[in-house]
Amino acid sequence: MIFANPAYLYLLLLLIPLMGWYIWKMRKNQASLQVSSSRAFVPSRTNTWKVYLRHVPYVFRMAAIAFLIVVLARPQSTDNWQNSTTEGIDIMLAMDISSSMLAEDLKPNRLEASKNVAASFINGRSNDNIGLVVFSGESFTQCPLTTDHAVLLNLFKDIHSGMIEDGTAIGLGLANAVSRIKDSQAISKVIILLTDGSNNRGEIAPVTAAEIARSFGIRVYTIGVGTKGEAPYPFQTAFGIKYQNVPVDIDEPTLKQIASTTGGQYFRATDNASLKSIYTEIDQMEKTKISVQEFSKKQEEYRDIALLVFALLLLEMLLRYTLFKKIP
DSSP states (O other): OEESSGGGGGGGGGHHHHHHHHHHHHHHTOOOOOOSOSTTTSOOOOOOHHHHHTTHHHHHHHHHHHHHHHHHTOEEEEEEEEEEOSSSEEEEEEEEOSGGGGOSSSSSOHHHHHHHHHHHHHHTOTTSEEEEEEESSSEEEEEEEESOHHHHHHHHTTOOTTSSOOSOOHHHHHHHHHHHHTTOOOSEEEEEEEESSOOOSSSSOHHHHHHHHHHTTEEEEEEEESOSSEEEEEEEETTEEEEEEEEOOOOHHHHHHHHHHHTOOEEEEOSHHHHHHHHHHHHHHHHHHSOOEEEEEEEEOHHHHHHHHHHHHHHHHHHHTTTTOOOO
16 A cells, blocks of 8 residues: 555544544543542442443544545555557658659558548557658658657648659668667667669668667558559640550569568558558557566555545444433
8 A cells, every 4th residue: 555645644643633632632632630539429330332432423523634634645556567569669751752753542641641541540659759851862851750640740741742853862761760779779660661763862871771760669561552563644734634554663672672671561552452451460469579677556545544534434423413412
């Protein structure tokens, strides 16, 4: 048994002067008559049970005050234990925002579908640190690792194609994510890299970035987004938006190599449903790979004592106004 507010227990010392005052009051109110012998005036009789028990109401009151102080100290038990599997994971999302992500083989397009599914994934990981890196021809950190997911989700709204120079710098995006998570003290460090193309920009090769990630114990899951074959792409013309089917070019061998190098896994998302299932699968895998941690769970124990306080006060009142009622 422990107490959440142990300082309140010092109030129990107040019971000492209260009891001293009661004893002094009882002696002061005791009537006395000094005579040579009381036998001539008062017949011999033994004290009744009421005389012996007249202090019981006060004892009940003192006990109620003592237990009330214990309630204020909030007694708690710590003999309950449960397992936790939600601690120790830091996740960086590395998302491609190049112009090709506007293709509409996923609805409404690849970029918006990726943002929506990633947002649902974040909402399901309330206890994890999650950050976001975006890349196209360049890369920058949209949000560092944080548990304030409301801020992270709000920053998702500002992501759009054309924010930075166009292109697909997969190696640079991965390296940026690695730099943001490498110093984490978490048990598990994960990067989810999503792209729909092949590396054509940046000074860092994707495989080199993967080797750096492995050296820091970072696991990378790679996702290739796009249907197989051709996908409808919107082109702005003088007569409005026109759609044209363009080839889907995803460098799957490189994405698979990144995943295998770091101990992760490669996935291919050809539509919204498959993209959602990929994030669900990653979510389940990361939950099962974390070591189980045990911690004690505190449970409040003041309720029964509070009921005892109420019962003692009720008994004290009943005795004081019935059996031990004073006649003026």
